Amino acid sequence: MSKNTELTCIVCPLGCKLSVLQGEDDSIIEISGHSCKRxxxxxxxxxxxxxxxxTTTVRIRGGQMPLVSVKTDKPIPKTLMMKCMKxxxxxxxxVPVKVGDTILENILETGANLVATGNAT
Amino acid sequence: MREADLVxxxxxxxxxxxxxxxARNGVEKVIILERDHTLGGxxxxxxxxxxxxxxxxxxxxxxxxxxxxxxxxxxLNIDVKLNTMVLDITQSRIVTAVNSQDGLIKxxxxxxxxxxxxxxxxxxxxxxxxxxxxxxxxAGTAQRLVNIEGYMPGKKVVILxxxxxxxxxxxxxxxxxxxxxxxxxxxxYPGGLNRNIVQCLKDFDIPLRLGHTVVxxxxxxxxxxxxxxxxxxxxxxxxxxxxxxxxxxxxxxVGLIPENEISRDASITIDDVTAGPFVNESAETSVPGIFACxxxxxxxxxxxxxxxxxxxAGRNAARYLKERAGDTVKANANILQVRPxxxxxxxxxxxxxxxxxxxxxxxxxxDGIYRDVMIEAKADNQVIKSxxxxxxxxxxxxxxxxxxxxxxxxxxxxxxxxxxxLERKGD
Ligand SMILES: Cc1cc2nc3c(=O)[nH]c(=O)nc-3n(C[C@H](O)[C@H](O)[C@H](O)COP(=O)(O)OP(=O)(O)OC[C@H]3O[C@@H](n4cnc5c(N)ncnc54)[C@H](O)[C@@H]3O)c2cc1C
Ligand code: SF4
Numbered sequence: 421m422s423k424n425t426e427l428t429c430i431v432c433p434l435g436c437k438l439s440v441l442q443g444e445d446d447s448i449i450e451i452s453g454h455s456c457k458r459x460x461x462x463x464x465x466x467x468x469x470x471x472x473x474x475t476t477t478v479r480i481r482g483g484q485m486p487l488v489s490v491k492t493d494k495p496i497p498k499t500l501m502m503k504c505m506k507x508x509x510x511x512x513x514x515v516p517v518k519v520g521d522t523i524l525e526n527i528l529e530t531g532a533n534l535v536a537t538g539n540a541t
Numbered sequence: 542m543r544e545a546d547l548v549x550x551x552x553x554x555x556x557x558x559x560x561x562x563x564a565r566n567g568v569e570k571v572i573i574l575e576r577d578h579t580l581g582g583x584x585x586x587x588x589x590x591x592x593x594x595x596x597x598x599x600x601x602x603x604x605x606x607x608x609x610x611x612x613x614x615x616x617l618n619i620d621v622k623l624n625t626m627v628l629d630i631t632q633s634r635i636v637t638a639v640n641s642q643d644g645l646i647k648x649x650x651x652x653x654x655x656x657x658x659x660x661x662x663x664x665x666x667x668x669x670x671x672x673x674x675x676x677x678x679x680a681g682t683a684q685r686l687v688n689i690e691g692y693m694p695g696k697k698v699v700i701l702x703x704x705x706x707x708x709x710x711x712x713x714x715x716x717x718x719x720x721x722x723x724x725x726x727x728x729x730y731p732g733g734l735n736r737n738i739v740q741c742l743k744d745f746d747i748p749l750r751l752g753h754t755v756v757x758x759x760x761x762x763x764x765x766x767x768x769x770x771x772x773x774x775x776x777x778x779x780x781x782x783x784x785x786x787x788x789x790x791x792x793x794x795v796g797l798i799p800e801n802e803i804s805r806d807a808s809i810t811i812d813d814v815t816a817g818p819f820v821n822e823s824a825e826t827s828v829p830g831i832f833a834c835x836x837x838x839x840x841x842x843x844x845x846x847x848x849x850x851x852x853x854a855g856r857n858a859a860r861y862l863k864e865r866a867g868d869t870v871k872a873n874a875n876i877l878q879v880r881p882x883x884x885x886x887x888x889x890x891x892x893x894x895x896x897x898x899x900x901x902x903x904x905x906x907x908d909g910i911y912r913d914v915m916i917e918a919k920a921d922n923q924v925i926k927s928x929x930x931x932x933x934x935x936x937x938x939x940x941x942x943x944x945x946x947x948x949x950x951x952x953x954x955x956x957x958x959x960x961x962x963l964e965r966k967g968d
Contacts, residue, residue, distance in 0.1 A: 428735045432594035435735035475589045486691040489588035489604050505716050519608050538604035
């Protein structure tokens with residue numbers, strides 16, 4: 421029996437309604453409802469190994485404000501989110517920090533780096 | 542008194558876009574007045590991603606999106622006054638502002654762009670009975686505390702209202718170790734974007750209680766819990782559905798209101814439904830030379846649309862400054878009134894000049910959830926444009942674009958935007 425999954429694309433705020441038809445072996449037969457190719461690849465990974473980008477903050481030392489915002493530069497497996505947060509919350513960096521600076525490489529061997537999304541002086 | 546060609550009030554994405562676009566269109570002296578200590582408006586505290594996909598083809602976080610425009614403002618040498626609060630504007634375009642360095646400042650402006658954004662509704666606007674303990678915040682205030690100040694407001698959280706800020710904060714507080722017990726929403730449908738329901742609530746198994754509200758608040762010094770209840774179709778709590786939920790923090794995400802005290806004081810006409818100024822397709826208000834863009838006009842879902850709206854205001858402010866005397870568009874104006882019809886709550890802009898030189902996109906919000914409908918623009922008793930939609934909800938803004946040829950041929954002075962073949966979901 422093939423199965424049909426209804427998803428909401430979360431790649432951008434348009435939130436297209438996607439429909440994924442999978443075969444018995446979970447292989448994807450058809451994807452519909454997307455408005456762009458990002459939606460297509462989202463539907464593929466979401467059905468097989470869901471991933472999310474983490475956006476959070478790290479503590480900074482010597483700055484005017486106590487935090488600077490950061491993100492993973494690639495999505496990481498959804499199941500690793502809380503584990504990553506534990507690691508990120510132990511980090512402290514010195515100012516100055518600029519948008520795009522790498523804060524931590526290859527977090528939890530996911531291949532994703534933690535990069536700054538804000539500036540701190 | 543100082544003088545400037547263009548004074549932009551508010552340095553969020555709308556204000557920055559307007560200033561940048563005006564400067565690029567040859568306006569020489571542009572000043573941005575911003576009451577905060579940085580440019581960016583609400584963006585620096587919106588550390589989540591989802592900004593800019595349509596404008597930059599990239600998914601940026603709020604601070605990154607702001608950074609791109611701050612750089613453009615710097616490159617174009619636009620004058621920026623931070624920590625400066627605008628107190629008052631007049632119809633003859635005199636802007637009064639105050640900051641601790643210069644004291645009271647008066648600027649005579651050739652044109653003004655209003656870009657003050659919006660502020661959150663608070664408990665006062667809601668009227669929840671019960672005690673007044675600490676631990677009750679608007680979601681945006683909590684966002685600022687967590688993301689900028691580095692302070693966690695509490696450990697056990699209930700969120701009232703499913704607007705985007707509330708949903709984003711449900712995830713944010715969960716990631717930072719708090720237990721978010723539920724999000725209660727008065728309406729039978731969520732207020733925020735669908736993507737946020739998925740990635741902020743479903744990802745973390747946070748329950749969304751639709752058709753529920755908070756009816757009582759408990760605790761003396763600190764919040765100890767809330768009573769929630771189901772509501773009937775009229776939004777009134779049903780007596781025997783009361784349920785106590787233990788929590789030390791209540792976040793309110795019950796909507797934003799355009800910030801228009803300054804506009805009202807200057808007698809700029811305000812739309813009762815949007816709570817923002819009436820605008821035409823040039824983003825001009827009822828007062829010539831005063832433009833408005835972004836969330837001060839109506840609450841946008843997407844920052845990309847806010848930026849585009851800012852560009853329209855900046856471009857037209859530049860045009861106004863050039864052509865002040867004989868504005869050709871308006872001289873032979875066939876003014877069309879844009880009205881919401883069946884199924885539509887409000888439409889922006891409210892006025893369109895029939896002879897305007899560009900295509901015009903009408904943005905609107907529907908008043909319920911509808912499936913398989915046609916969005917229609919009607920004029921002269923006929924449908925001039927229609928778009929098919931599989932689903933449309935009040936949480937997401939819709940739009941329909943009319944070409945200048947279509948606009949030119951309208952004779953009756955009116956455009957109506959409505960839905961046809963209505964099928965309300967649920968009830
Ligand atoms: C929590 C939250 C999450 C969001 N998430 C997304 C998202 O994921 N994706 C997306 O695309 N969009 C998102 N948005 C929407 C987007 O951020 C807003 O639509 C946009 O910031 C509005 O821009 P604005 O310039 O109109 O207003 P604002 O950003 O509010 O800026 C207004 C500025 O005016 C200043 N001001 C006000 N009054 C005065 C005065 N009297 N004198 C001087 N200055 C004044 C304020 O200090 C402020 O800096 C989100 C919004 C919020 C609140
Ligand atoms: S399919 Fe494309 S347009 Fe639709 S929500 Fe996903 S990314 Fe956005």
